[in-house]
Structures are given as C-alpha cells and as structure tokens.
Amino acid sequence: MNTRIPARSEIKAGPMLNAYPDSIGGTLGDIIKFLQKPELENVFQSFYILPSLFNTDLDRGFSVIDYDLNELYASQADLEELNKLGIDLKFDFVLNHSSVLSPQFQDILKNGENSKFKDFFIDWNKFWNGYGQMTDEGYIQPDPEYIRDMFFRKPGLPILYVRMPDGKEVPYWNTxxxxxxxxxxxxxxxxxxMDIQYALADKLAETVNKAVSEGEKPSAIDFGKFNRYKENVIDMLESRRKYLGQMDLNIKSPxxxxxxxxxxxxLAGYGAKIIRLDAFAYAAKEPGAKNF
Structure with missing residues (x-):
C-alpha cells in the first residue's frame, strides 16, 4: 500500500520535463539525481512521467497491467523526493484499454462466463448483436450503415479471438x-x-514447433503422416495459447x-497534480456512431 503524498493546492506555471522513468540513467532515481543538481534548481516546475512508470508490458507503457509502480524503474520514495523538490507530477491514465495481462482479463481467461469481469471488456458479438450478420468464422460482420463512420486503426475488424476455459472462441474488441x-x-x-509412441511424438513435436515458429496457425499446419493426431494437437496448442495486446474496456460496465x-x-496518492487521459476518444462506442 502506498503512502499518500500530500497535495499542493496550485499547479505552477513553467517548464515541464517529459521523460520515461528510464530516460536518464535508467531509473526514476537517476532522473531525480539529475534534477537535484544545483544548476537545475527551479528550472522545471512539473514532470510528466510517461507510463512505463507503472506495471506495463507493451507499447512503451501504454499497455497497462495495473497502476502499481514498476519496481524496475521507480519506488514510492522516488515520488516523495520529487514532491520535496516542489515539482508537480503528471501521469497518464489509459481509458480505452488494458493489457491482456491485467487481473481482470486474466480472470476471464480462467473463469470464462463465471468471471465477475465477463462484461469488463467488449465482447464483439454481444456489442453487434442485432446490427449485422454472423459469419462462418464466428464473428458478427456489422451492416455497412452501422460501421461506416467508425474509425479503426488497423486493417480489418479490431477483433482478437480469445479461448474460454470450455474451449469456446469469443471475439473481443481490440483496437x-x-x-x-x-x-x-x-x-x-x-x-x-494422447496414445502415441515416443519416437513418433518426438518427430511430431518437431514438425509442429517448426510450423508454429514460421507463423502457421495450428489449424493450417500440414500434419502429413501425422494427420490422425491433428485434432488432438490443435486442441492442445489452442488450450495453451498466450496473448499480448490491449483489450478495449466496456464503459457500460459498472x-x-x-x-x-x-x-x-x-494516481492522486502518488502525488499527481495533472492526469492525461490517453486514448479516451476510442472508449465511447455505439453502433452507427463515430467512435473517435
């Protein structure tokens, strides 16, 4: 549990230092030593610490697992030192998405429909139910009039298929x-x-691992003489699937x-005076409406 840093009443005008916590020397502590130099006294009135300050995995910090401090780069004592220097702190808060490694999404992977967080992220098919047609691939293709004004950052629909504990594949919104x-x-x-001899299993594993390393999806692997094991191997691979990514939050969920x-x-407890709301424009979504 972090100790709350006392808040000062006003945000001071003046130069702001923008930096990742590892930008100077490798840690936030190294940046503080830099700021403590006599020649830098009162130079910076505020410090925008970019989000690898937190427990993150991708996108230089903008894929947040949780907002605990990243122990590799920072500590509560570092934030207290910045407060002593009289420097206002600015942090990012990512509104649209969280990492697949977030505790909420991991709970969905573990518990499926029984997860308390089952509606925390956007189930693509639930969102578009009644606004499109189900495809053979298992996702709803929205009707043109409901999707034409929407902005997507990448080609195709922003979907990540997620395997539930019961083997069901669920498409989630992934901007x-x-x-x-x-x-x-x-x-x-x-x-x-499965019932297989060791020598065959060893060769089959070699074949499968090579195909996967070359980017083949399990269902597209040419099993050749091992075809009788195909169904079992695909199920094994899919059940062990791991994800990286940023999953869109369902802002209709309490x-x-x-x-x-x-x-x-x-963030206030860390001493934040300014919060930048990252990716907030993507968060609000309605069929037929602009989402950015």
Missing part, C-alpha cells in the same frame, strides 16, 4: 496491438495427451467505472 503466441510442445506433452475511480485515487 490496438495484439499478438497470439503458441508455446513449444515436446514429446512428453504429446504422450500425456466495474469499469469502479476501476476508473480506483485508478484516479491511486
């Missing part, structure tokens, strides 16, 4: 980065999962607003 990874398998994995409130309180 920004996404990546699906399949861990390597070995002969022992295959032997535990839990999201609780998350917003809790996060703002945490």
């Amino acid at each position: 920004f980065y996404q990546k699906v990874k399949y861990p390597n398998i070995d002969a022992q994995d295959l032997i535990r999962a 839990l999201v607003w609780e998350y917003y409130e809790d996060t703002l309180k945490k």
Whole structure:
C-alpha cells in the first residue's frame, strides 16, 4: 500500500520535463539525481512521467497491467523526493484499454462466463448483436450503415479471438496491438495427451514447433503422416495459447467505472497534480456512431 503524498493546492506555471522513468540513467532515481543538481534548481516546475512508470508490458507503457509502480524503474520514495523538490507530477491514465495481462482479463481467461469481469471488456458479438450478420468464422460482420463512420486503426475488424476455459472462441474488441503466441510442445506433452509412441511424438513435436515458429496457425499446419493426431494437437496448442495486446474496456460496465475511480485515487496518492487521459476518444462506442 502506498503512502499518500500530500497535495499542493496550485499547479505552477513553467517548464515541464517529459521523460520515461528510464530516460536518464535508467531509473526514476537517476532522473531525480539529475534534477537535484544545483544548476537545475527551479528550472522545471512539473514532470510528466510517461507510463512505463507503472506495471506495463507493451507499447512503451501504454499497455497497462495495473497502476502499481514498476519496481524496475521507480519506488514510492522516488515520488516523495520529487514532491520535496516542489515539482508537480503528471501521469497518464489509459481509458480505452488494458493489457491482456491485467487481473481482470486474466480472470476471464480462467473463469470464462463465471468471471465477475465477463462484461469488463467488449465482447464483439454481444456489442453487434442485432446490427449485422454472423459469419462462418464466428464473428458478427456489422451492416455497412452501422460501421461506416467508425474509425479503426488497423486493417480489418479490431477483433482478437480469445479461448474460454470450455474451449469456446469469443471475439473481443481490440483496437490496438495484439499478438497470439503458441508455446513449444515436446514429446512428453504429446504422450500425456494422447496414445502415441515416443519416437513418433518426438518427430511430431518437431514438425509442429517448426510450423508454429514460421507463423502457421495450428489449424493450417500440414500434419502429413501425422494427420490422425491433428485434432488432438490443435486442441492442445489452442488450450495453451498466450496473448499480448490491449483489450478495449466496456464503459457500460459498472466495474469499469469502479476501476476508473480506483485508478484516479491511486494516481492522486502518488502525488499527481495533472492526469492525461490517453486514448479516451476510442472508449465511447455505439453502433452507427463515430467512435473517435
């Protein structure tokens, strides 16, 4: 639990230092030593610390797992030192999305429909139900009149398929980065999962790992003489699927607003005087309306 830093009443006008916590020397502590130099006294009135200050995984900090301090770069003591220097702090709060490694999304991966966070992110098919047609691939293609004014950052629809504990594939809204990874398998994995001899399992694992490393999706792998094992191997690979990415939050969920409130309180506790709302324009979504 962090100690709340006393807030000062006014935001001072003057130059603002913008930096990632590892921009000078490698840690926030190194930046503080820089700011403590006599020749820099009263030079900067505020400090915009970019979001790798927090527990993040991608996009130079803009894919937030949670807003705990990143122990590699910063500590509560560092923030207290900045407060002693009289420097106002500015932080980012990412409104539109959270990392797939966030506790909320990980709870969905673990508990599926039984997760308390099942509506925390945007289930693509629930969002578009009644506004399009279901495709053979399992997602709803919105009718043109409902999607023509929407802005998408990347080609195609912003969907990431997520496998639930029961094996069901659910498309989630994913505006920004996404990546699906399949861990390597070995002969022992295959032997535990199916009736197969070791030598065959060893060769099959080699074939599968090579295909996956070259970017093949499990369903597209040419199993050749191992075709009788195809269904079991695909199921194994998909059940072990790992994700990287930033999942869009469902701002119609009360839990999201609780998350917003809790996060703002945490940032205030760090001594924030200014909060930059990142990606907020993407957060509001309605069929047929502009989303940016």
